[in-house]
Amino acid sequence: MKKIDQPVIVKIAKIIDESPVYKTFVFDYPLNARPGQYVMLWLPKVDAKPFSIAWQTSDQFGLAAIKIGPYTEKLFACQKGDLLGILGPYGTSYNFSGDLPAGLSADEAGEAGKKILIIGGGSGVASVTFLAQKAREENIKVDFVLAAKAKDQLIYEDWLKKLGINVYHRFQEGGAEHAWDIFKNLAEKNNYDGLYGCGPELLLKKLVDFSLAKNIFCQVSLERYMKCGIGVCGSCCMDPLGICLCEQGPVVNNHLANQLTEFGKYHRDGAGQKVYFNQ
Ligand SMILES: Cc1cc2nc3c(=O)[nH]c(=O)nc-3n(C[C@H](O)[C@H](O)[C@H](O)COP(=O)(O)OP(=O)(O)OC[C@H]3O[C@@H](n4cnc5c(N)ncnc54)[C@H](O)[C@@H]3O)c2cc1C
Ligand code: FES
Known part of the structure; x- marks a missing residue:
């Protein structure tokens, strides 16, 4: 049986206005995530929604959010010092796979x-x-x-x-x-x-x-509607392979993306209905 994670409660250390619709929420917490991973950000009494990790240091990380609907409106009303819950980091990450000059690490090269x-x-x-x-x-x-x-x-x-x-x-x-x-x-x-x-x-x-x-x-x-983040609810499954993007994504390589017939065509909303991308 899958283990349901408990959220880690973290305080908002800082909020940065990046643009009229974008804010960065900074948390003092050593998340130790890999690039491309995301967290489910739990707003008590509201919901938990997926957010990519925008940057990270050894003891802090930032999430950059766009105000777009009911959840993010509540998030934007939060203040420095408010307590939120973090589940994760979840998902796959980017890697650097091109060949390096013989015998050199990326750093040495x-x-x-x-x-x-x-x-x-x-x-x-x-x-x-x-x-x-x-x-x-x-x-x-x-x-x-x-x-x-x-x-x-x-x-x-x-x-x-x-x-x-x-x-x-x-x-x-x-x-x-x-x-x-x-x-x-x-x-x-x-x-x-x-x-x-x-x-x-x-x-x-x-x-x-x-x-x-x-x-x-x-x-x-890729982004698909994510409710649990741990491969249980099925809301993020992609046709025709049925992969759960919350676990086998969000980062996928071009060959896997090419096998997902819904990629570039449609996604599903929170009720599972297909929503076609405007071509
Ligand atoms: C892996 C991943 C990483 C993400 N990273 C970021 C990020 O770094 N910054 C950012 O601003 N947004 C990010 N999002 C999108 C973010 O989760 C939604 O913008 C947010 O949930 C909107 O909620 P709302 O109630 O404000 O808007 P709504 O009006 O409910 O929805 C607005 C849009 O957000 C999508 N959305 C709503 N709920 C979810 C959900 N549970 N899962 C996926 N999509 C949803 C809807 O399909 C719709 O297109 C990410 C989504 C995923 C899947
Ligand atoms: S979000 Fe629940 S299975 Fe992926």
Whole structure:
């Protein structure tokens, strides 16, 4: 029988306004998560919902949330010092799988070792900012495309730049290209060891198709409705394989994503009804 975890009660140490709709909630707790993993964040008397870990230090971690509906409205009303519950960290994580020069670790190989290209958009940015942080800790060169509908929805740009990451977005001077076109141009011009993404699913579908066509290592983080986070309720199962994304995801590689026929087509709401993505 599956063990139901008990939440760890943590105090909100700090709340950072990132944009009109985005806040980072900082907790003093050594979560020890891997990039790409998520927690179920329990708001007492409200609900528990999945949130990617946006960044982590040895004794703190941050969650970046977009205000989008009833739960996140309540979350945004929370104050520094309020007590919330954390379940997890759960799920699969990103890894760096390109070949390194013979005999060198990623760290020893440094800038000459690997370089990766990341795209993050919407509520998916948080999943890949932690990946970018981890990559820089391993001296991997990172190019990062931030996808946002409006300039004031770009988050973590300065933080990424401070980590030594090249950040691209459509709001740069003279730029009006779609984020996907910026990403594709970079991927075609540079010899990246890995392509990574989290964000709108139709964008991730383009990324997976591109990486398969070019035979480049690729991982994406997907979102499905998650109620338990531990493979019990079945709300996050994906057709036709029936994998529970809460345990066998959220990070999947391009080959697995390609076997999921619902990927890029539809997801299911909290009642299990199919909701088709707008093509
Ligand atoms: C693995 C994973 C990581 C996530 N990481 C982040 C993050 O870092 N930052 C962030 O802002 N959001 C993240 N989300 C989405 C976040 O869980 C939802 O935005 C939140 O639950 C919305 O709740 P609501 O009541 O405010 O909105 P609602 O009006 O209930 O829903 C708004 C949208 O959120 C989706 N959603 C609602 N409940 C869930 C749920 N239990 N599981 C999955 N999706 C749900 C709905 O399908 C809908 O598309 C993540 C989701 C998943 C699955
Ligand atoms: S969220 Fe319950 S099985 Fe995945």
